Amino acid sequence: MLIQKFLKNKYKNISGITVIDSGKPGKNIGILAITHGNETVGLKIFKYLEEDITIKKKLQQGKIFLITMNPLAYKKQTRFIDDNMNRISNQIFNPQSYEYKRLEELKPILNELDIVLDIHSFSNSYDLVAICDKNNIQTTKAIFSLETILVDDLKKSGSIIGYCKRNNTEGYGIECGHHNDPNGLEKGKQQIINFLSYYNAIHINSYNSTNNIEHQNIYQFKEKIQPLTDNFTFTKPFVGFTSLEENEIFAKDQDKEYRNTLGKNIYLGIPAKNPKATDGAGFLFEKLE
CATH class of the missing domain: 3.40.630.10 (Zn peptidases)
Known part of the structure; x- marks a missing residue:
């Protein structure tokens, strides 16, 4: 092959x-x-x-x-x-x-x-x-x-x-x-x-390539979402880039609650399918454009 x-x-x-x-x-x-x-x-x-x-x-x-x-x-x-x-x-x-x-x-x-x-x-x-x-x-x-x-x-x-x-x-x-x-x-x-x-x-x-995208969304990495244990779970299904409310709880791991403490214009992105303590669960981003 x-x-x-x-x-x-x-x-x-x-x-x-x-x-x-x-x-x-x-x-x-x-x-x-x-x-x-x-x-x-x-x-x-x-x-x-x-x-x-x-x-x-x-x-x-x-x-x-x-x-x-x-x-x-x-x-x-x-x-x-x-x-x-x-x-x-x-x-x-x-x-x-x-x-x-x-x-x-x-x-x-x-x-x-x-x-x-x-x-x-x-x-x-x-x-x-x-x-x-x-x-x-x-x-x-x-x-x-x-x-x-x-x-x-x-x-x-x-x-x-x-x-x-x-x-x-x-x-x-x-x-x-x-x-x-x-x-x-x-x-x-x-x-x-x-x-x-x-x-x-x-x-x-x-190759007949063209860049015809009218608008490009720009997100800046702000914070890694790190599980404490393999029991980490998101509070709902997250796909793509999802806007979070201020202080919204987006995940839980045993007694810990994960909240958006970064303020407005924050998005949860790249959510892991099966989050593990040995790896990240995703990231929080600020939308720039």
Whole structure:
């Protein structure tokens, strides 16, 4: 199966890296998949890029690095083995954790990149969402033809793109709808083409891509929702981005009540399907636009 080769291919003796080289000077662009092992949409997009860019020789300049971040979690069909890889890049190294060791192995490769795009998908939403640093909102609006953009101070975050930002690499993320949504996959492919075109790796007119979104909703990360135990439950089904009233109780965990204490214009977004104490349950956002 073609997808398996992305787990086996090596670059500088590190497995899980496929390099597409134009043979011409240009930027090193990293596209990351399976940071969470159960989010396989990135591997499917890798297959699309391998066939469409390498075989049809569409790459105009530079190199594209297709990086499988968490191959063991993918093989085990789980989100992560020991730790959420997208939360640990600003933490003290833990030699007992597979994700810490894998990220440490990949850091020299990530350090070679000029631009990074990390591909994800949702367990509980069909939304397509772009993620960027607070200083890159206008660029993100120009790249991605998506209705929703999430903004964070990435240099402070434990995400993979947070690590890249701290190393002066441009970093973006994209959520391609639900894990198994074919529509999310197709739209995700188009967004990756938009991304590569913006950075002049390919010519956009070959792909008939347009950014025709009339309004883009901009949300800023404010607070992570962290369960205390595996008994955490939301007070009602939350899907997409849901407005919260001031002091509204939105979740409970044993005797603890989770309230919106951040004031007005606050939204609950990216709710986990099965929240666990070892991972987040979602986030609270402030709507900027």
